Amino acid sequence: MQEQCLWTQGAQEPAPVTETLDGALRTRVCVVGGGITGLSTALHLSASGTEVCVLEAGDIPTGGSGRNVGLVNAGLWVPPDDIVKALGEADGERANQVLGAAPAKVFALIERHGIQCHPTRTGTLHLGHNAKGCDELARRRDQLVARGAPVELIEGEACERLTGTRRIRAALCDRRAGTLNPAEYTRGLARVAQAQGARLFTHSPVSNIQREGDGWRLSTPRGSVVADRVVIATNAYAQESWNQTRQHFFAGHYMQVASRPLSGAAADAILPERQGAWDTRTVLSSIRRDAAGRLVLGSLGRGEGRPRAYLKCWADRIAGHYFPELGPVEWECTWSGRVAFTPDHTLRLFEPLPGIVAACGYNGRGNTTGTVVGEGFAEYLSRGDDSLLPLPLKSYRAIRGRGLWSAAYESGFSLYHLGQCLRLVN
Known part of the structure; x- marks a missing residue:
């Protein structure tokens, strides 16, 4: 990788x-x-x-x-x-x-x-990974619909067909996006x-x-x-x-990992309409496919300087959790970028x-x-x-303790990812 x-x-x-x-x-x-x-x-x-x-x-x-x-x-x-x-x-x-x-x-x-x-203009999917996450999506849906936004909360078999996973209970689809x-x-x-x-x-x-x-x-x-x-x-x-x-x-980071181009029935089932997606986890995971069919996973936190084994373990854990039918995945590349938080x-x-x-x-x-x-x-x-x-x-007033904010966020992200790798967090 x-x-x-x-x-x-x-x-x-x-x-x-x-x-x-x-x-x-x-x-x-x-x-x-x-x-x-x-x-x-x-x-x-x-x-x-x-x-x-x-x-x-x-x-x-x-x-x-x-x-x-x-x-x-x-x-x-x-x-x-x-x-x-x-x-x-x-x-x-x-x-x-x-x-x-x-x-x-x-x-x-x-x-x-x-x-x-x-x-792509097929929308984005906000994925409810547990009951609390689904409740949050319903709250967002109600607020957005009240403002005339073309959003829909998709559940059950329709959600499984749209996402390609049984692990997601509901998905908020925003057709404005892509x-x-x-x-x-x-x-x-x-x-x-x-x-x-x-x-x-x-x-x-x-x-x-x-x-x-x-x-x-x-x-x-x-x-x-x-x-x-x-x-x-x-x-x-x-x-x-x-x-x-x-x-x-205060600065944060976002890491991503991309597979080699995937093919076959298991791969084709993942986000078949090519929506971009992210889940409702405390430290979210993003999921999308690129034009060549790669699976691209991401999450909050720094990837640069991390051992490749750590990044591979995290990516395998997310892919295996959401898409077990996919089997072993060969990861091609990884990169990170900065995020400006307030x-x-x-x-x-x-x-x-x-x-x-x-x-x-x-x-x-x-x-x-x-x-x-x-x-x-x-x-x-x-x-x-x-x-x-x-x-x-x-x-605006300057943000106080920006370094502490950044350190706290990064520490929390790292601990969460470590818990995922150790199977302490699903």
């Missing part, structure tokens, strides 16, 4: 041709971060005729935008009533509405621009942004931002950019001391300084959230209208 991200293997959508920033540049808007949020911002700004450049520290993609599960989810991590409780009536329902419509915007971009990212190859989707956004005039610079990490006149100067190892406005779109990969977004989330599981959109807008805290919902936040930032920067954003821009 190699440590390699599946989503860049044999990708149909080509990597963008970019350069490293070398020298001085003047532009209207500078975007820091070449992931989904940053590239969506650049794409929508350039479409409106606004001059924009993107500074990315690595390749496109490098971070979570190309390493996530590839779910095109509607809404946030938590149920809609909980979002309203955390954010208030007006902001909570605004987030529910904007992010509930986010999958449609993602799929519209893919179709309009011919992005080759193997999209899946894609996240690395190809990110590359596609880059291609379209470039075609519309955006300039993309890779291997150009920002080392400092300072005020210059009415704008901002961003320094890189070999150059600099002076811009009227700045977008910080680094999310979970914000580490530099100048980057104030790092005060507004204590209330909601995102943060803010202006840390005049002329700078920033986003973080997607809590594992980056494919859709990043796309609509980018569109919203573009509308705000070009027209002063923030109505397309899931939340209004406002001030």
